[in-house]
Amino acid sequence: MKRSVLFGILATVVVLIGLLIVGPQRIALAKNNTGDEELAHKLRENAGKAQNQITAFTFHNGETTFAGVGADENTEVEVGSVTKTFTTELLRQQVESGDIKLDTTxxxxxxxxxxxxxxxxxxxxxxxxxxxxxxxxxNFKIFGNLFAANPYLGITQKDIFDAARTASLSGRGEENYSNFGVALLGQLLAVNANTDYADLVEDNILDPAEMNDTYVGGETNIAADAPRGLAANGKETAPWGMDGYAPAGSIRSTAADMSKYASFLLENSEFEFGWFPEDSGGYWHNGGTYGFSTMLIVDPEKNEAFFTSGNTPQGVEELAVAIRPGGNS
Known part of the structure; x- marks a missing residue:
């Protein structure tokens, strides 16, 4: 049996066992809207069945608009794999400054x-x-989602480097999405800059963009009362604080700060790598943890951006499309 198939079967079994142990709870969409009523209406009308809280922003025609369902633009969320765009932006910056090359090994x-x-x-x-x-x-803990736990807990930068030394490559040259690869990239960029990943992000993106409510969620710096997402069974999840895998998915932010990030990218980035291109000229990246889902779309040609987040594993990609001009009503 192929390893990927076995992994999928085991993951399904784990989820089912978890549901039997902790029991399902119904997830319902929050009743209150926040921010712009028209945008909030779009979020509510297009929300999935397993969504609870939603936050969003649109940047269009030079104007930023915020709205939410059960949450607002200042509600902290895990952005998940949208973190990877921070890591590739750091690569772009180091290439631009001459501190590294794209063909550096x-x-x-x-x-x-x-x-x-x-x-x-x-x-x-x-x-x-x-x-x-x-x-x-x-290092990855396949049984981490048994109790909505953090599967990346305890993995250090050294663990990432040690795992890289013994890793076997398969399908090199073909695009195969890799959390491991981007985690390795971010840790290498930190070593190259003689710092750690969290400080690298703060010094080169968060501070310049004035993203004061955004941080790299490590294993010790997430507050006890920080928002928790909901697992598929409705139970609160543990926060995804991580060290070794931080460059692949550790950032916690707000819709307000993500609007600043989008503006920072539109002003500075060239979106050469690390994003999924659209036929229309825009770029997107989504993210998901055990308790949060996110979607960020940026379109440098039209100078616009759109962001959605939810506090459940239910994807928010369609919501981000719906709030774009010409999206669903």
Missing amino acids: VGDIIDVEGSEVADVTMLELAEHTSGLPRLDKD
């Missing part, structure tokens, strides 16, 4: 002599073409 930054990953480039890591698996087999 893993072996140019850390000692990985004799490993398959030694000549993998920064660009390959950013574009998910390195051949690294989605998750490293040594």
Whole structure:
């Protein structure tokens, strides 16, 4: 049996066991709207059955508009894999400053002599073409979602580097989405800058963009009363604080701050890598943790951006499309 098939079967079994142990609770859409009524109406009308709280912003025609259902633009959420766009933006900045090149290899930054990953480039890591698996087999906790726990807990930068040294590459040159690859990329960028990933993000993105309510959620800096998402069974999830995998999914933010991030990108970024392109000229990236879902769309040609987030695993991609001009009413 292929490893990917086995992984999927095991994950399904774990979820079913978890539901039997902790019991399902009904997830219902919150009753109160916040912010702009027209935008809130669109969110409510297009919400999925398993959504509870929603926050969003639109940036269109030079104007930013916020709205929410059961939450507002200052509600903290886990942005999940949208974090990866922060990591690839850091790569773009280091390339622009001459501190690194797209063809710089893993072996140019850390000692990985004799490993398959030694000549993998920064660009390959950013574009998910390195051949690294989605998750490293040594550290990821497949049973983490049994009690909506954090599957990345306890994984350090050293663990990422050690796993890279022993990793086998498969399908190199083909696009295969890899949390492991982007985690490795972000940690390498931090080493290259002689700092850690959290400080690298803060110094080069959060501070310049004045994103004062955004931070890299590590294992020790998430407040006890920070918002928790809801698992598929309606139970609160543990926050996804992470160290080793931080560059792949650890950032916590708000709709207000994500609007600042979008403006920062529209002013500075070229969206060369790390994003999924649209035929219309825009770019998008979504994110998901055990308790949150997010979607960010940016369109540099039209100078507009759209963001949606929810506090359940129910995807919010269709919501982001619905709030764009010409989307669903």
